Amino acid sequence: MYEIRTLTIHYGKSLSDDMEDAKDEIETFLSRFSEEVDNYKSQFGISPTYLRIAFPNPPFLDDLESFVKLLEDLTERYSINLGQLDSNYNSLSEAILLIASNKMFASILMKGNDWDEAIKISKALHELTSNSPELGANIGVNTLNEKHFITPYYPLASAIPGKIMISAALTYPNYLKDSYTKNGYDGMISSIINAGKIAEDMAMHVANALNIEYAGVDLSVSPWMEESSLGLVEQVSGVRLPKPGFAYGLKRVNDALLISSKSLKTTGFNEVMLPIAEDSKLKARASEGEFNARDLVKLSGVCLAGLDLAVVPHNIVDVAGLLLDESAYAKMKSKALGVRIIPVEGVEPGDKVDLGRFGETPVISI
Template sequence: MAQGILLLVEKKLKELGYDVFTTRISLPRLPVLLIKRLLDRIDIPSSILLSVGGIDITHIDYDLALDIVSRGYYFSIYGISRNPQEYSYTISRLIHKIAEEKPIYATQISISYHHTPLETPYFPDSTSSGELGIGFSFLYPNIVKNILEETESLTYTVEKLENIFRKTINDIRHLGLGKYRFGIDYSISPWMEKSVVALIEALGYELGKPGFNYGVYLINNMIQELAKRIGYAIGYNEVMLPYAEDALLIDAGKYQKIRARDLLLYTSTCVVGPDMIVVPAEQNHLRQFLLDTYSVWRLKQKPLSARIIPVDGLPGDKIDLGKFGNVYVLSY
C-alpha cells in the first residue's frame, strides 16, 4: 500500500510542476526476527529508499546490519543513552566493521540520541509510528538564500516562505489521497550546490569563523517560526549540516579548514552537526566522539542523530563515497 501511495503522490506532484528528489518508506520498530523475515520479502523499486526503523543496540549484530545495508536499506541504532560508555564502544566497533566492507554502507546507519522513535522524511533515523501517514521535506536552502538577499530581512523572509509553504501544502492536500496523517519536517538540509553553508554565509557569518554558530541559530529560529505558524510539523525542524552532502563543507574539508569537532560544536545549535562525517578509522576516537555527542544531547535535550564513516585514510585524503562523489577525510 505504501509503495502505491508514494508512486501516486510522485506522479501527481510532477503533474503540478514539482520536482520530486526522492521517495522513501519508513517502517515502525519491529522485533528483530520479523525484520529478518521481511528482508527477503520486501519488493520495492531501488528508486524508493527504505528504513527498516530503529533497532536496539542489544539486538543488532554485524550479520544483521550487513544484511540490511547491503540490500540498500537504512536503519538507526537506539539505546546508547542507557550505558553510553559501554554502548559507544559496541557501536564504534560495529560501524568500523561495516565500513571496512564498503564505506558507503556506514552512510545507511545512524546513531539515535533520543528515547522514542522519530517520524521524519530524513534518513536513516526515521521510524514510523505504525500508523499510515505521509510526510514531506523540502530541499530549499537556495530559495531561502535568494529571498534573504532580495529582502535583507529574516522577518520578510519568513513571511514569503510562509506563503510558499501554504500554497504547496494546499496543492498536496488536494491531491485526493484520502485521510492519511500528514506532516512536514521544515528542516533546511543541503544537497551539494544547494548549500546550507552558503545560506548562512549570506547572513555574513563565515564557516569556521566566529559567528557561524550564531548564523545557524538565526536560521534555526526562522525554521521554528515557520513550523509554529503553519503547523503539521514532524521530525527535527532545524538546520542540518551533513558534511558529505554540502559542497562548501566538502570544500572546507579538502583544505582542512574544519574538523569533526567543529561540526559537533555546531550541533549545540543545529540538529545534525555530526552527520555524514568521514574520519580516519580509529575505534577509540570514534567511541569518544560518540560520547561527546551524547554529552551535547544531554544538555540540549532535543533529538540528535549521528552518522560517521571511518575510512582507511589520513585527514585531507580524497575518497570516493559513491553517490555522494568525492569527499575528503576530516581529522577529529
C-alpha cells in the same frame, strides 16, 4: 527555486505474520501512494524528488535477511527505512550490514549513558564501513534514544506503531539565501513559510486521498551539493566556518525556522543540517582542513549540525567519544540529534573517500 525533497510514509500498521502477504500489503499501499502523487502532479505540476517509506522497527527481525531480499525490487522506486534498532541488539553489526548492503536504511537507538554502549556502536560502524565506506551513509545513530521519531529525513525516520502517517521535506538553501540577500531576515522567513505551505499542501492532499494522518513538514535546511546549507549560513552570519560568529548565524537561521513553524504543522528536526558529503561548500572547507569532527559536534549546541556524513580515520575509542558527546548535546537540548560517522581505516585527514552517490568526500580529523 525550491524543490519538494521527499514525501515519506511512516508505516506503523501491523503487518501480516506471513512474509509474502506482508510484502503484498506494502506493495499495494505504495502503489496507491504513487498514484496519488501522480494525481497531484497532473493537477499542479509539482512532484517530490523522492518517495520514501519508513517502519518503526525492522519487520521480521528473526529472519531479516529473507524480508530484506523480499523487498529488494521496491528499492528501485522507493527509499526504504527499516526503522530503529536497539543498541543492545545482539546481532547489531550483522543487521546493519545486511540493511545497508541492500540499499536500505536504519538507525541505532543510543541511550548515551556509558562507554560500553558507545564502544559497541562504534565497533559496529567500523565493521560496517570496513566492507565499503559508502554503506555508512545508510545507518544513523539516534543519540537521544527517541523511539518512533517522525521525520522525513533518513536514516532516523521511523513510524508510530498502529498509525500510518505522511511527512514532507524541502530542498531550498539557495532559495532562502537569495531571499535573505534581496529581502533580509523577514524575507527569508516569508520564503520558508511559502515553500513550507506548498510541501504541506502536497502532503495533505495525499494524506486525504489515502485516509492517513498528515504528520507535518520538516522545515530543516538540508543541502544537496551546490544547494549549500553552508552557503546560506555563511551569508547570514557574515563569516566562514569555523570562524567566530558562525554559530550565531546558525542560531539565526534556526530562529527563522522556529518562527516559520508557527504558520505550519511541523514534525522532525526543523534545524539547519550540515552533512559534509551532501554539501559542495562543506566538502571544499573539509578539503582545506578548516574544521574537525569536534568542531561539528560543538555546533550541535545551536543546530542539527552534528556529525553527518563525516568521514574520519579509523579509531574505535574516539568515535565512541564523539557519539557520547553528541548524546550529551541531545540531552541538553531534549532534541534528537542524528549522527552518521564513517570511519575508514588507512586514511589521513585531507584524503578523499568515494561514497558512491555522494562522490568523493574529504576525510576530516577527529
